[in-house]
Structures are given as C-alpha cells and as structure tokens.
Amino acid sequence: MLNYNQSLPEVKSYQDLQMKEVKPIMKLIIRGKKREFISAVGKSLNMLLPIEANTSTQSEKLTALWLSPDEWMIFSNDTLDESNNYYETQEILNNSISKVNLGAVIDVTDQFVMINLKGNRIYDLFQTGSPFNFNIFRNKKGSVAQTIISKIDVTIHNQDQNVANLFVRRSFSQHLFSWMNDAASRL
C-alpha cells in the first residue's frame, strides 16, 4: 500500500488566487511513434490523443496532454482510491501498448505533483517567474505548455477559464509552492 504523503502543506488563498495540491491523481507518460500506437491508445481508452502541438484532449475520466511529438501525459480527472496503487487505465494500456511493443507506458503518479490553481490572477503569477508568453495560452482552453517557472521545469494545462493545473517534479514541488506563495503575496 502506498503512503500518499502530502507534498505541499495546505491550501493557500490570496485575493483572486487559490492554489492547492490535488492527490491522488493517476499520471502516466506514454511514448510511441507509430500510427498504430495512436490508434491503439484511442481504441483502448476511447479518447483521441492530441496530435497538434501544445494542446490536450479530454474524456469523461481522463485528460491527455501533448508533451512532444511522440510523448503524452495522461492523468485522471478525479482523485482515486488512496488504499491501493492499482490503475485500471495503466493495466489497459500495458496490455494494448507495452506487451505488443507499440510503445512505452510509464507510471509517473508519484514523480509529479499536481497543483491546481484558480482565480483570475493565475497568469499574473506565472509571468513573474516564467519566460513563456501566456497571452494566447490564457484564452485557449485545453492549451498545454512545458516551460520554466523560477528555473524549475513545469507543465501547465489550461483546464478552463481561470483554472489551471501545474505539474512539477516532486522534489521541486515544495520549493516551487513556497516561491509561488511568496510571489502571490506580492502581486
């Protein structure tokens, strides 16, 4: 049984901005180049992988983020059972992708921490420490960007108007969260 330690201390709220860790969320990285790989993922999960750069697709249970031309991240829309580390989606993908040598499926649930940010000052916060131009990104629902915030690698997903998910490596998460809180308090 996994020990789901809370990586980040608490929910932090500021004027027009709220951020918190969401857990446990299943996160998988899938990699493959072949055309059959994309159709096999589509069939087994009943969702299309985003082919266009910097975009995402969503089904009832899952969201797929474009990371690179041959790499995607799939995460669950809802939190899962804390009592075990069995993911049905991973099982399905292992059978349809890994075991037939179409591509790779990697469980990164514990590698990444997902921070959910809400409010209309999210991008003002990101802009304080990122070289990325958020002008188009902020108005395009489903956009994905891999960039750096305060020199830390992050993946940002525009979930909805004024709602964004941020994925950061676990070992950097406390520092980034603390940095973002400091930055948010000065906005």
Added chain:
Amino acid sequence: MFLIYCPFCGEREQSEFKAGGEAHIVRPKQPTELSDDEWAEYLFMRKNIKGVQFERWNHIHGCRKWFNMVRDTSNDEIKAVYKMGEKPPTK
C-alpha cells in the same frame, strides 16, 4: 536573450533551450583505421566562426527534442531552423 522557433512547440524564449554544438559532423565509417590525430580531429575540433554557423540545439525545458539551426554568431540572427534528418538550407 532572444526568441528561438522550436520546430515542434513554436516560438519560445532562449532560456528554455540548450546549445548542442556544431551540426552535420559525420562519424567516420572506419574509426579503427584512423590515426590518433584524425580521430581527435573528429572528436574534439569544432569550428568557432564569427558569422553563419550550423548548430544543433535542444529544447531541453520543453519538448526535449533536438533540432538544427543556422545562426549568425555575430548578432544571434537565426537564419533557419529545421528538424533532425532534414537537409540543411543552401546558402
């Protein structure tokens, strides 16, 4: 600081990228038949010209893909960007 067009992600800031040295260096087909000098020439010696240079770059804080770039080293003007395996643009 300048903007670089990643052939996969689009225009991004230079701090997201890492330079990977000179491009289009061909590995000798028979390394064992080379003299030490010739091998060292292939392994270590790189052009460092002031002017237009063909380079490899990696979008290391983004899609993590390698690509080629034609850059004027004197003023950082990027003449062309193209994917690995594609033919370099002619002068």
